[in-house]
Amino acid sequence: MTKKQIYHSDCKHFLGHIPCKPHKKYGVHCDNCQFYDKKTGKILIIKLGAIGDVIRTTPLLHKLWEVHRDKEIWWVTEYPNILPSAIDKILKLDHKSILQLQNTEFDVVINLDKDYEACALTKSIVAKNKVGFTLEKGKPAPIDQRAEPKFMTGLFDDINKKNTKSYPQEIFEICGWKFEKQEYLIDVEDHYWSIDNGKKKIIGLNTGCGDRWTSRLIPDSTWIELIKAIQKKGYYPLLLGGSQEHHKNEYLADVTKATYLGHFSLEKFISLINKCDLVVSVVTMASHLAIGLKKPIVLINNIFNSNEFELYGRGQIVEPVKKCQCYFSPKCTNEDYSCIEHVTAEAIFKAIKRNLKA
Incomplete structure (x- = not known):
């Protein structure tokens, strides 16, 4: 008499339409499987x-x-x-x-x-x-x-x-719970990069903010002044960004001789940020990646409520010296001044020195 085959559809590994990973790797069946992980x-x-x-x-x-x-x-x-x-x-x-x-x-x-x-x-x-x-x-x-x-x-x-x-x-x-500083969770593959930084501290500079939120776009002149201060201090500036920032970063690299390696897949971009000792960014994907990778961060904020950002004690928020008049606006609507132009390179650099680990 043929033995009846059983399966555990309540197992974490059970897929239904294809074999599960433990079977493919070890050839096991559901009866007496040491990998059975019941989910209720x-x-x-x-x-x-x-x-x-x-x-x-x-x-x-x-x-x-x-x-x-x-x-x-x-x-x-x-x-x-x-x-x-x-x-x-x-x-x-x-x-x-x-x-x-x-x-x-x-x-x-x-x-x-x-x-x-x-x-x-x-x-x-x-x-x-x-x-x-x-x-x-x-x-x-x-x-x-x-x-x-x-x-x-x-x-x-x-x-x-x-x-x-x-x-x-x-x-x-x-959800009915108390937040107790639980960290972000991000997978990282750390084998992509070997950066010739001469043992200098790598300062990642994420220069863009995407096409939608141009009210957060830091002027090139501010980046150039900041890069020169970073270089003078003996740090290693590394320009970061996606395809939208490619030409900007090429320009900044040409003017300042800062390192720009290009734009990459998400997996490689995460790995590149993980090589930084500190990251400077406006509120964008890169800032959240830096926080998730437990990197010290100088977060530049102008149009949002700064209380919403959890830095886990590893960074500082820098804001304009002139108050933002276009709260949560993708484009600056203030005819008198653009507040992002009043985030100074000096203030950012002071925050870098204050938050960079020795």
Whole structure:
């Protein structure tokens, strides 16, 4: 009589449509498998974008693994490559993943996005409990009272300006937890780079801010003055950026002789930032990567509430000497002056010296 084959669909490694990794690697079957890791349910995080916000949502994983260690953690996002591989299931937002999510029952769905598509997805998924934001009468809405403060800061600038909580603190409170300085989580491959810096401290200078938020764009003249001060001190300036900053960084490298290695894939960019001893950046993906890699950071902020940024005691926020008049505006609307032009190279350099490890 043929022995009946069994399988454990509640195992962390079980996929269903293809063999699991332990079977492919060791040839094991589900009966008496030493790799059997039973999971009693599923938790879904919905955090689609932007990429910096996805990065600074990863501290939640520490608490989820602590409180729900017997549950699978799923995450749907527009940026799957930035998430740590320790997450059980990472899904890119597309029609295939939406179909799968809408036909899977979850214990908890945590939606931390107020965008229409994220809220609509939350509304459409079957779950025993939902946290964060959903869709009501066709509009984004807080699910419960814990999500209301974060919801209100997104509606009214005056309320946002009065906020004293960091983003990680806000999202922990939405989930009913206390933020205890849990760190960002980022995977890093550290074999890509060998930088000939002559043992000088590497100061990473992330010069851009993308096309949308030009109100944060630091003038070339400020970068040039800063680079010269860095070089005079005996540090090693390393220009950082993506394809949008390529020509700017080529120009700055030509004028100052600072090192510019080019723009790279996300994996290589993370690895390059990891080579820095300190990073200077406006609020952008690179700043969140630096924080996640536990690098000292000089964060240049003009249009946001500085309380929202958690630096974990490893950096300093530098702001304009003239107050920003266009709060949360992608483009400067002040006809009298652009506040980003009043972030001085001297102030940035003082912050570098103050926060650079000996």
